[in-house]
Amino acid sequence: MITVWGRRNSVNVQKVLWALEELDVPYTRENVGGHFGGNRDADFLAMNPMGLVPVIRDGDVTMFESNAIVRYLAARFRSGVLRPDEHRSLAMAEQWMDWQQLAFAPAVTAIFMNTVRSLPENRNAQAVAAAEAQATQALKVADGWLARHDWFAGSTFSFGDIVMGALLWRYMGLDCGKPDMPHVMDWFDAVQRREPFRNTIMSVPRARTLEEWGRIERETG
Ligand SMILES: N[C@@H](CCC(=O)N[C@@H](CS)C(=O)NCC(=O)O)C(=O)O
Structure with a gap:
């Protein structure tokens, strides 16, 4: 186990x-x-x-x-379910997975740490503004891809959607400026219909303040 x-x-x-x-x-x-x-x-x-x-x-x-x-x-486990067997789909899933970690995650982390995870007097507004711009730029790139493909690997769900879906859920719960990204939102609707996403991610409430964060953490374990 x-x-x-x-x-x-x-x-x-x-x-x-x-x-x-x-x-x-x-x-x-x-x-x-x-x-x-x-x-x-x-x-x-x-x-x-x-x-x-x-x-x-x-x-x-x-x-x-x-x-x-x-x-x-x-x-x-279950070869081909999250890791595409077909080489072009695998290439795209891997590409977007690294992109999530390098281009999108640092921006979301900066906004999160300077809003939810800090007291109002300790927040860095300049860092939030810079991160908002970085996140917007990254999401515009993703929107361009998802305008032409159903999933990050292309035509099938993969681990590329997992890492991006988890982080986008956090980002969407943050109090910050967000770009117009219709194709990302269509993709995200499909993500939210997946039972495992609902069980593991949507079931944990998103905090807006440090106090809420601590309470939710204790309650949801
Ligand atoms: N690059 C690492 C980052 C891991 C990380 O930053 N974990 C955070 C939680 S998201 C952590 O352990 N924070 C300290 C804590 O929870 O006490 C990964 O993707 O696993």
Whole structure:
């Protein structure tokens, strides 16, 4: 049985849980990180010296980095379900997966940390404005692709949609300027109809303040 270490309100943990449910792989989960702590303990640091969640263990494989975990699970279980067999689709799924991590995630993280995760007096408005512009630019690029394709891999759902869908859910819950992106929103409607997405991501309420964040974290574990 796979074990996942990580709190449910972490977007990076959510990607892994969503992938496991899409693949129909049973798992157990331990609450680590945030209010639960444990991620600076020696046992945890032996698994991930970065002290961050998620971490998974699958037999003799113990690993960290959410996108790499999603790729590992997709390669190991139910071949072709999340990792396209066809080489062009695989190329696109991999491309958009890296793009999510490098072009979109830093902007969302900056907005999130300067709104939900900080007290009003500690927020950096300039950093939020710069991140809003970066997110808008990135989403316009995604919108161009999704104008011509149903999914990030092309015609089939893949791990590219998982990493992007998890982060877009967080972004859509943030109080910030958002671009007009009709094709991204059509794609996101299709994502939200997926049962595993609803179970693992939509079921965890999104916080607007630091106080709400702490409460939701404790309640949803
Ligand atoms: N690049 C890493 C980032 C992991 C990360 O930043 N995890 C955050 C939660 S999203 C964390 O562990 N924060 C410390 C904590 O929860 O205590 C990944 O994708 O797995």
